[in-house]
Amino acid sequence: MRRAFVASGWMMSLLAATASGAAPVCAPGTAEMPSMFLPRSEPAEIILDITWLIIGICAVIFIVMEGLIVWAIIRYRKKRSESEGGEPPQVYGSNPVELAWTVIPLLIVFVLFLVSARGIFEIDKQEPPPGSLEVTVVGHRWWWEFDYGDLGFVTANELHIPLTKDGEPQSVYLMLESADVIHSFWVPQLAGKMDVVPGRINHLWLQPSRAGKYIGQCAEYCGNQHANMLITVYVHTEEEFARWVENQQKEAVEDAAVAEGRDLFMSTACINCHTIRGTVADGTFAPDLTHLMSRSVLGAGAAANTPDRLREWVWDPQNIKPGCDMPSMKLSREETDRICDYLETLK
Amino acid sequence: MTTAPESPRLALKAPPLSRLHEWVVTVDHKKLGLMYITSGLLFFIIGGLEATMMRWQLAWSDMGVVMPDEFNRLFTMHGTTMVFLVGMPILLGSANYLVPLMIGTRDLAFPRLNAFGFWLFLFGGLLLYFSYFGGQGLYGMGSAPDVGWFAYAPLTERTFSRGHSTDYWILGLLVSGFGSIATGINLVATILCMRCKGMSLMKMPIFVWIMLIDAILVVIAMPPLAASQVMLLFDRSLGAHFFDVQGGGSAVLWQNLFWFFGHPEVYILILPAFAFVSEIIPVFCRKVLFGYPLMVAATVAIGFISLGVWVHHMFAVGLSPAVNTAFMASTMLIAVPTGIKMFNWVATMYGGKIRLHTPMLFSLGFLVQFLFGGLTGIMLAVVPFDWQVSDSYFVVGHFHYVLFGGLVFTIFAAIYYWFPKVSGKMLSERIGKWHFWTLFIGFNLTFAPMHVSGMLGMPRRIYTYHADRGWEIWNLISSIGVLFQIIGVLFFAWNLLRSLKKGKPAGDDPWDAWTLEWSTPSPPPAWNFDVDPEVRSRRPLWDKKHPEDPDWKYE
Amino acid sequence: MSTIDTNAALPELAPVHNLPKGKLGVSLLILSEIFFFGTLIAVYLFYIGKDLSGPYPQDVLDPPFAAPTWAPMAVSFNSIFLLTSSIWIWLAVKALEQGAMARFTLFWALTIAFGGVFLAGTGFEWYGLIAEDGLWLNTNLFGSCFFTLVGFHAAHVTIGLLLMTIVLVLTLCGYNHQRHAGKVDLLSWYWHFVDGVWIFVFTVVYIIGYYG
Known part of the structure; x- marks a missing residue:
């Protein structure tokens, strides 16, 4: 089921990408477009499944209702031949009918609620899953600081994370802090956004499913250069990541x-x-x-x-x-x- | 048919200065209503031009039409203007003009308070715009507010927002907000204290019911905004610490306070749209409104629930899953009464004889577009989906479908519908149809693609984007749509000015309608009704026109 | 024609229960004020105990239930004056309704005097806090919340006193009569509201904020 959803999402994004003349999907070294329909991480995939469900439900409602409206316009439009006089029968209401369209939407909404509530608790991890790589992300006006804590180095604007650890999927737990105003960390292919609020420590869970370069940016207006507060995330294979960490841990080159x-x-x-x-x-x-x-x-x-x-x-x-x-x-x-x-x- | 009295024509002959004086000192609900609506429409033009500049800048990647700081001022002023200086005055103005006529009375309960409210609104708006000249920015230049219309702390604190531009935002809205509260109180008092003989609550036109709930929401929701703005003002000018994170203040508190006002405000803005179409659709379908009692109940329900959904603006703030889930439930719940209204309007059309005059066209535009905006609203209530598209162009698309596709379309519907009553002249149907179709096409071209660009990762409020993101085509379509919208609004302006001069005379009741305002001359005399009206049903003029089958037999 | 028959059978007009607009207007004003003060009170409650630095409420406020509480000009002492003034204004309005102008003037003046004592007490309290304890809006969160909430209440007291003084002057000049009782009554509603809010403010600031 999920695979089918993901596949159709991919197609839709491909459509979008082609239409917009973006860089070809998955060309080496370039990033895909930051589309939520191209999920490359567990939480983004869960969200996309829910998204297809609600798009489906809403699309059906939309088509039925718009159909009814258009049909009513065509069917009951006053004909030119009709004389001015003579009003149509006046219908003041109908209890059973009105009850029906109170109860049916309630049921639909209830189903939606159950599905989404499950999604919330699945994605919003209050504690880091065991074995997570923990990175502290600090939002500044207008750049990102990534503090790898235990690994002993700090870098900026480009987050590097491994795809796996000992062959198992690697869970990544970001701790989000702000040095000034509110920002929001959003890389659509990896997860939904999470605000970066001064005076709070927020969390974001990622579990990448494919190596590559993913882009995102600050999604909460934070002043003048909000538009240029971009994020790049590199998901590396285990070995690549180890090499990168090793280099980052070194002190600066003396030449x-x-x-x-x-x-x-x-x-x-x-x-x-x-x-x-x-x-x-x-x-x-x-x-x-x-x-x-x-x-x-x-x-x-x-x-x-x-x-x-x-x-x-x-x-x-x-x-x-x-x-x-x-x-x-x-x-x-x-x-x-x-x-x-x-x-x-x-x- | 009664002819219009001579007084308006005499007034036209008076020298300009005394005519101006007459408008400035007036306490007449009709004059004040017109001044509200006219200033709202003028601010609409200004807000629209700001939007046009933004769409120009975003039409393609890496454009340099405006500087980043200018762009930030543009979207702040656009949002603030459209909500507080367009939506609010037009809804208060139309209620001002129509409520006394519909309930068969002479004026609002407190005419002088009414004038006070209007002038507070107007000068609040002008104070906000004076910031372009007076707000001390860099190099002593004028500087409009640039903190976004919801002004999230701590960006609004002195540390991050120097100069006075944010103070102008606070004070301008504070002043106009007090005006809104005054007029809100006035409208509630009018509706509950001044109805004509026979008009019990359940015999009021649905328009009046909806405006009653709307005015109550204004009275309840505006004071928390005023209190929050006062606290922000104290932070900025007296060094208080309410939203100062360094001093222990909370950034999330501002969001809670603002949206506790902000979400009812959204319903304050959309309820008048419901009010307009609930009057217009029945008349142009020649059928009584389907399910009046349930419509009233749905309106009351929306009013109540709207006070308890504000956290859905804050799903990405990092609140606990339990809080998010609870507010997701309340947000989805509000879809039910809104859905009921939708169904009842369609049921009203069913079995009618639909006349597609311009007011009806705009109302149908509303139905079609508001349905879309409502459904994307339900999607946004789904928290996980919201985590992706919150603060993205998807949201921008969503609320423009509600407030532009919904509210603005019905404002045009209302203007086409009631202009004959107000001026005694008909607006041109031919130009009206051009107006509708260009605006309809332009609107959908502009705002439908935003849903796509949002889901493709485009956040709102960015002044530019790089070419590698693949967002250009969607933005280009959006920007092209603006051209159609401009043409549409030009048609409207032309229609308005032309019809004021040489429109067809309207007569008392050009649409063969049923509520009391159509029983008095067009334009109505200062005293509204020669004889105090008496009503026996929700459609007094239907009873008069169809004595063999009056409404009161069925209500 | 059937028209004539139906006209003959026109139903009675439905009863319309229109409310008195003055009372409703003032009630709505009070409703909006409740939401205004409600916001300030909610913020006060939210920030209790979140100060990063002193002075804290326990250091500078009059203790609500200890010995010095009942000293003149201490806040609990003053609160009694404010709350009592509600009784005087109620008696005053009763008197005006009966046309007893002398009695009205007496009670009305008492209301103003008692309200004035309360306001003076707030003034003394503020002087102590600002000049001696060094607490002001910009000192800490407590200072911000305290002066904003108590200050807005004091501002409402001041407005009430001004309005009542105008009525007193009009009365003394002989412009106030029995027939104005309805309007004077509306002013008393506002005054009762100002008193009622004080009960909440007192509870929040001097009890919950002090012991909480």
């Missing part, structure tokens, strides 16, 4: 060739906000840059992480993401190049 750029970085205000592990830079207001080059985007998805865009970004972030908290540091072009040379070594 003598870019010492000049590094010194410049360490002597400007950059270090007040950014951390580069293994150096004096230990600010926490902005994304951790220790392994900047392992990420594919800048400014929480505002731009791709390419050498050119990186230079533009460091020169003046306000051109790319107007209103973001990082100011233009008023560096010369020369200084910008030196700093970017250094940043590009942070693999």
Whole structure:
């Protein structure tokens, strides 16, 4: 049953994707469109099953009712030939009929209620399932911080999670916190959204079912650059994930060739906000840059992480993401190049 | 047929300044009603232009029509305007104009309070818009509010919203809100204290019943908003900590308070739509409204239940599963009385002789579109589905189907239906049909695709999106729809202005209708009725026109 | 023609139970006020015990059931004055209905005096809290909630006192008569409401907030 639902959902999204000229589904390295009809994680799959059921019920009601309306219009439209006089028979009401359309909707709604209530308790896990990978997600205006806790590192904007652990599906439990205003963590292919509320710790459960790159973004209006608070989630195979973790746990690369750029970085205000592990830079207001080059985007998805865009970004972030908290540091072009040379070594 | 008295024509000859003076000092429910509706329509144009700018910006990925901060002001002002400065005044205005005529009385219970309420509303609205000039933003420029129409804390705290734009939002709505409460009280008192001879509660036109419930909801739901806004104002100007998370305040509390007002507000806005079509559909089907007592019961039920569903705006906040489940149940429950109304309207059409004049066309548009909006509403009540599409374009599509496809369409239906009574002139049927069809097509083009883009992952309130998301085509269709809507509204404006000048004379009762307002001249004299009316049924004019088969035999 | 027959058989007009509009209007105003105060009270209850820093209610408020409670100008003492004023205004309206103007003036003035004592008490309390205890709206959540809730109540008392003073002046100038009893009665409804709300505010602020 579920498989059939999933398959038809996939078809519908494919339709959508084709029609909109999006990137081909599942091409290597590119993300699918963030459609709830392409679930790649247990909670998203449960939601999609419920969704098909309610779409089905509502579609039937819609077709029947619209059919009745259209039929009534056609059937009872006053003919031109009819004379003005003569009113139709007046019907004031009918108790049995009215009772029927009070009770039947009640029954439909009751069924819907039961199905959805079951879904709520199935998805909304109050405690992390045993063996979960726990990651603390902190929403900032306008970027995401991912704290891997026990694994001992912090990264930003791109969440990496494993598909399996020892061959078994890996459950992932996100703890959502906010550093400022309300945000909402939404990656439609993996789960429904969960608000990220200051003063609260919310939870979100994922259990990915297919490796790949999934995109999402902040879904609660949080100010100027709400639109550029994007999320990328990489679901890796077990081995890939282990390699990624190993790299992230290392301190920043020390490359003598870019010492000049590094010194410049360490002597400007950059270090007040950014951390580069293994150096004096230990600010926490902005994304951790220790392994900047392992990420594919800048400014929480505002731009791709390419050498050119990186230079533009460091020169003046306000051109790319107007209103973001990082100011233009008023560096010369020369200084910008030196700093970017250094940043590009942070693999 | 009684002819219109001479006084309106004399008034037209008076010098402009004294005519203006007459409108400013008036306490007449009809003049105030018209001023309410006219200001509502003007704000509708402004809100529509704001929406147009947004659709232009979103028509394709990575557009640069407006800057992000401007975009955020646009959607904040659009939402605030449409809810508080379009929906509210038009519903209060139409109740103002029609309720005394329908219950056969001279004016509202408190005419001067009525004028006070109107001017509070108007100046509240103007204060809000003055923020474009006076709200201190960056570089001393004017700055409208940019916190969204539901102004979630702590984004509205001083830390995150500097300058005065949010204070303008608070004060503008506070002032106009007090006006709404005053008029709400006035309407309830009018309906319960001023009915003509023979009009017991169950002989009131359904319009009056629905407006009664609506006004009670206004009286109950607006004060919590006022209290919350006062607390927010204290936070911002006196350093209180109600919604200041750093000081121990709660961000979720604001949501509870706001939606405790906000959800009844949604029903406050949609109930008048029910009221309009419940009058219009029977007249154009030539049949009595099917199941009047159940319609009344359903209205009362909606009023009650609407006070207990607010958490369905907060399913993604992370409340406990038990709370979510309980509010899912109450939210689904409200679908039942709403469904009853839907069925009863269709049953009214069944066996009638349907005349497809413009008011009926718009009412049918309402039926078709409100059904869709209602069903997506039931879908949104399903918590797991809501987790996916809450705060996405699906929701935007849903509430536009309810409030635009529902409310705005019936407002047009009501204007086509009652304009002859108000002005003594008919609106053009030909232009009216052009108006309907362009708006119908434009509306559906704009808002149907939003359901798709929402399910494809597009959150609301984003000023742009990247090309790799595959949302362009849906957004482009939405934006193209706006062009049709603009043409539709232009047809309407043309029709209105043209018909005021040279519309066909309407006579007292152009639609062969049944409620009391059609028994007095068009436009009605200042005193409404020459003789105090007496009624024996819900359709006094039916009784008069069909003495051989009057309604009172069956009620 | 059958018309004539049916006209002859017209049914009686249904009885219409129209309510008095003044009383209904004031009742609706009070209804909306209940929802306004209800919101403030709910927020107060929600924030009890959630302060991050002092002063806390136990540090600065008059203890509701201990010895100093009944000292002049302490809040329980004042509350008696406010609640008693409801009795005076009820007697005053009775007097006006009977046309006993002197008695009306006396009781009416007593109402104002008792209300005034209450307001003065609130003033003393606030002076102590602000000047001596350093508690204000921006101090902590307790301060925000306390001054907002008690302040809005005091504002309503003030409005009531102003309105009653206007009536008193009109009475002394001889413009108030027996036939105005209905309208004066409406003002007393408002005053009873202000008193009634105080019972809730007192319970929430000085009992639940103090011991809770």
